[in-house]
Amino acid sequence: MSKVKIISCSGIGKVFGLMSRETALKITNELKPNETETVCLGHIVTGDADAKQKIEGYSCITIDGCPKHCAYKNTTLAGGIVKAQYKTVDQMKNHKGVDAGTATALTDDGWKIIDELSEKICTKVDEILKEDE
Amino acid sequence: MSKSYAILPCNGLDKCAGCIAKELAIKLTETTDSQIICPVLYRTVDARYNKIVEEKPLLVIDGCGTRCASKIASEKSLKVDQKINISDEAKSNSITIENNLRLSKDELKLVDIITDKLTKEKEKVEKVSSTVFPQIFEYEIYKKDKFTFKVPKEGFLFNENDCWVYVVGNKARIGVADYVQHSLSDIIFFEPPETGSKIDQFGEAGTIESGKAVFEVVCPVSGTITTINENLIESPELINESPYEKGWIAEIELSDFESDKDLLYDFDKYFEILKRKVDEFHV
């Protein structure tokens, strides 16, 4: 069984980018370390053969910050099979008026929101793994 | 036949506006086939109402500016069909809401007025077809660091609150300038103006909101709102992606464009203002 690749945009300009990054880290390091792993999006962007190799033909989940969909687009371009895509900004829609922090650090509320999103994505990971079997 | 709704009222029991919201909800269930969602119970056991929500268009009734009912709707990710704000309705009908929790004659009259409006007007407005507006424009660009601010060169007029209008005959489309979407960054919420309502020049034509701020769409022209951009309710990010085309806010039947024009800027003047604003405020 190969691990599901969790790829985040890690955008540096806005809190949504950090949220995507922390969500990916939480899933791959804490919640599902045996079932998932992350891949550097920066490396994928370079077009290097070894970066491509890591995701081409594999099941991927992309976590973007904003509707520019950098993680999704770059993963698709490199041949990754995106089974599910998420945007942290969508997660904010359920938390109107909440201050999630900045692109440097999240607030407690920000962490709560990414915990919520991480749970949701983990359920998806289980589904994907079942399908892949 | 008159339209029926799933009604989510604010039901604020300690304020008169809340009591009016409740009265209006009851009245609507009496005159139409509508059903009430109790906001208190809905919060604790939403399963009780899921069926109603699915079957009927949702009418949200807020009492005051705190908009608790709207907040519950957005919390539960409900698709809102219509919104009524009692305080706003009172203002536009010149009725003063007292502090008394028992409703006065005037306040009951307000309930009747809104009931009428909700049950009758709908059919009339829905038939108005939208005029054809062009989709591609030529832009002038002002650059600041990595940001590019676009302003369409022809056909658009602007007010100083960075809202635009594009006129075709006696109809107009309104929206916000590229500067607004850049300043707000990712727009997550769109509260449309009410279809069928009259609006003054510089009146509020809905609001848009990002994680940073709420922006009130200040209407560049006066008239009647005939259509709103439904797509924005699901995808407010269209305003970021395409503020002058796909991200338009509403269409308006003009009532006094000749006079409105006095207080609008053409491309040349607005471009100057934009440059000033970008240089002064934009970080």
Next chain:
Amino acid sequence: MAETKIGVLSCSGEECLGGTISRLATRKMLEKLRKDKTVTLCLPLYLAGGEEERSFAKAYPVITVDGCSKCCAKRATEKYSGKVSDTVIVSDVLGEDAALSKIVSSKDLKKEHYQMVDKVADEICQKFDKITPEIEK
């Protein structure tokens, strides 16, 4: 020229600590050290259609900050945008062991991590200040 703006672009890699350090050092440039002169850029936006990000490096100087010797930020910038004015590599500044160690979440950052960030940020500042007089001419 009225203003000096320099782009700082970090790899923000997700696979090792160097990515996090590159990112935080870049944020520190923007928030504290060279507040009004720093413009941060998003690396993945090059391909995701950001004309604004692509054209920036053609018109302005850009310093890339990479976590490891793969130098993704530098190479991607040169491939899609324009010449890189200077580059900082975290593994050169802090050593490979630190840069390639396991990534930590921003909630688990310790004093030692912030010291690493400071060190890398200092390095960026030096290069930043070297470029500044050249464009202010």
Next chain:
Amino acid sequence: MSESTFMGVPREKIDWSPRIDYDKCNYCMECVKFCPHNVYEVRENNDKKLIVKNPNNCVVFCRACGKTCGVDALTFPNKGKTIKRIKEIRKEMEGNE
């Protein structure tokens, strides 16, 4: 900041800013948190803990802070009259040129 204008009229000639109804205000300060233009000021030690410090910073025709007020303590000048006044001042200014 240099001179600021709205529709070509000097900002200080236009009377547009929030009015606080102190009978209603419960000093929740949501409006202060909301407004990015530094219109309000909090004065903890005063009777009136909240004042409109910089009325001319208020964006003409913006009423957005009013929406944050749960007790409806904020009102704004009449829009129609303000428009009329702006048009008058513009006429006067044209006459002076």
